Amino acid sequence: LQDMEALRESEERFRATFEQAAVGIAHVAPDGHWTRVNQRLCDILGYTMEELLQHTFHDITHPDDLEAERNFEQQMLAREISHYAMEKRYIRKDGSIVWTDLTVSLVWDAAGAPKYFIWVIEDISQRKAIQRELDEYREQLEQRVAERTNQLQAAYTDLESFSYSVSHDLRAPLRAIDGFAAILLEDYAPHLDDEGKRLFQVVSDNARKMGQLIDDILAFSRAGRLELLVTNLDMNALAEEVWQGLEPQRAGRSVAFRLATLPAAYGDPAAIRQVLQNFLSNALKFTRGREPALIELGGHQESGESIFYVRDNGVGFDMAYVSRLFGLFQRLHGM
Secondary structure: OHHHHHHHHHHHHHHHHHHHOOOEEEEEOOOOEEEEEOHHHHHHHOOOHHHHHOOEHHHHEOHHHHHHHHHHHHHHHOOOOOEEEEEEEEEOOOOOEEEEEEEEEEEEOOOOOEEEEEEEEEEOHHHHHHHHHHHHHHHHHHHHHHHHHHHHHHHHHHHHHHHHHHHHHHHHHHHHHHHHHHHHHHHOHHHOOHHHHHHHHHHHHHHHHHHHHHHHHHHHHHHOOOOOOOEEEOHHHHHHHHHHHOHHHHOOOOEEEEEOOOOOEEEOHHHHHHHHHHHHHHHHHOOOOOOOEEEEEEEEEEOOEEEEEEEEOOOOOOHHHHHHOOOOOOOOOOO
C-alpha cells in the first residue's frame, strides 16, 4: 500500500509539472505523432489538444526547419546523440509563424527500443522580433556609416583638389604682384613721392600676407589628414622647446615668461607642440606695447584630465565674441 501511495503521489507530481509548466511540453512518438501535450504548448501553437494529437510534428513545422530536425532525430535514434536543442519555427493554426526554442530528449524502453521523445518548447517570438529590429537597425547604421564614409572620402578628395589649386594656382599671381611691385618700386622710385612708395610697399606686404595665409590653409588641410601618434608627453620640456623656438618673435622686447610645473599629458607630440606654439605666439603678438609683457603657462589635473592654460597681460578680447575665438580664420582684432 505504501508503494502504491508513493507511486500515486509521484504520478500526481508529474501530472502537475507537465500540465502547469510555463513552457510547452509534449511526448512525441518515433513516427512523429503527438501523444501527449500540455495546455501551454496548445497556446503557443494555436491548436487545441485534440487537434494536435491528430497531427505529426512534421505537419506544422516550417519547411525550412524540417530537414535539420529530421537529421537530429535520426542521430538520436542511432544513439549518436542523447539530446538536441535548436531554434525552430512552427506554423500556427491561423497560418502565422511562431519562433520557439526546442529541446528534445528520447526515452527508451526496457528492451532498448525508442519509446517516445520528450519535447520542451519555449516561445521566443518576442525575442526574435527584438533581434530583427536590432538587425535592421544595425543594417541601417552600417548603411549610414558607409554613406558618411563615402561623403567623407569625397570631402577629402575635394580638399586635396582645393589644396592643389591653392598651392599652384594662387601662388603664381601673388608672386607676380609682389615681384612687379618690387620692380616698379626699384625702377621708378625717383618718380614717386613718399606716399607712392608707401602704397607700393603696402601692395608688396599684402601679397606676402596672402602667401602666408595660403601656407596656413595648406597646413590646416594637412593637419586634418595626419595620423595621430599618441604617447606620454613631458609638457614642461615641450613648452621650453616651443618657447625657445619663439625667440625671434620676442627679440628686443621685455617679456617675462612664467612656466609652472605642468602635469603629464598623453597625446601626439607634433599636434600638442603646434597647439602650444599657437597659444604662445598669440600671447606674444597681443602683448606688444606692454612693458613688460607677462605670459604664463600653467596646468592642473582634474577628474582624470590634464588641463592647461596660457594667460597674458595683453589686449584681451570681448567675452561676447568668445564663441568665435577658435573659429577657422576668425579674428577678434585687426591686423
